[in-house]
Amino acid sequence: MNGDDTSLPHTDRDSPSGPPQGGLDGFLVSLGVVVEPELRELALTHRSWAYEHGGAPHNERLEFLGDSILGQAVTVKLYRDYPELTEGDLAKRRAALVSTLALAEVARALDMGAVLRLGRGEELTGGREKDSILADSVEAIIGAVYLSTGAAEAERFVLALMDTLLVDPDRFTDALDPKTALQQEAARRGLPHPPYDTVGSGPDHDRRYTARVTVDGVTGRGTGTSKKNAELAAARDAVTRLRPRGR
Structure with a gap:
């Protein structure tokens, strides 16, 4: 892992932009996942918080990693479950499932907005409810799970997160647009x-x-x-x- 990712943002427990992590721990435990604490906190650190704390590391690299892992897990799941579908239909279903709207819905169900580290500007403009920030945090957590547990466990985690969306047929046509x-x-x-x-x-x-x-x-x-x-x-x-x- 790159050295930038292993250093932690300074803890700011008394600040409204540095909320406690208990809620996140709860849902990770409920899904049977243990994430290294430094990776968990990094995954929850938005660049706005990092900017206000001297250019501390933030979650965009983990988001990049998690996006790839999410796409692969969903692609394999769809390929195996729907052998009758064409490439185009599979692509549409995947796009719907990994869309910003769908991932933000997953984040809200887990109350991830409450445990994000945001800069004061994002706090004042409702950052904890922004679809893009919530979706990015889901991808970052997936990246943190991958680095903490490996590929097989990360795939299982992704499918557990996406379970309610995978079984909702309307999601394939409606979530995208x-x-x-x-x-x-x-x-x-x-x-x-x-x-x-x-x-x-x-x-x-x-x-x-x-x-x-x-x-x-x-x-x-x-x-x-x-x-x-x-x-x-x-x-x-x-x-x-x-x-x-x-x-």
């Missing part, structure tokens, strides 16, 4: 592209958005820290509500 999926559903019913009603509330540094979209009398609702994320969540909700009626 739920707005497109909703447009296709509307077109199938002979309806025009659905408009979104999106409003923001709260101060600039902690703004939240709520979106609504209605197709064929069914309304989907979603919230997010950006207009885009709120509309994606509303579209996914609408598709979920529509399909049992139409199929």
Whole structure:
């Protein structure tokens, strides 16, 4: 491992940008994984924290490693489980499963946002809820698991993390672009592209958005820290509500 990765960021337990790691330990133990403490903390250290602490190491190298391991584990799983699918269909399913939206959902289920080390700027702008930061932290943890336990255990860990997504067939078509999926559903019913009603509330540094979209009398609702994320969540909700009626 590169020397930059073995040195730890300085612990900042009393700072709101350096929360305790207990929650992360809990879910790692529940999945039967032991991660070296220095790698665990490195995986949770965002570059904004590192910048504010004298250029300390951060999690981007682990994220790079974890992204590769995640992609390989999901690719092999799909290849083995769906021998009838074409290369194109397999690629679409993989893209949906490893998308930022899907990984952020995994991170939220594990409450990873609460244990991240963020700079004060990210704290003030809702960094603990940002899809990109959450998704990157999942990849970094995967990288830390790989370095701590080896390839076989890292693959098992990835599949355990992704289990609920792997068994959800709608994830393969909707997670990548739920707005497109909703447009296709509307077109199938002979309806025009659905408009979104999106409003923001709260101060600039902690703004939240709520979106609504209605197709064929069914309304989907979603919230997010950006207009885009709120509309994606509303579209996914609408598709979920529509399909049992139409199929």
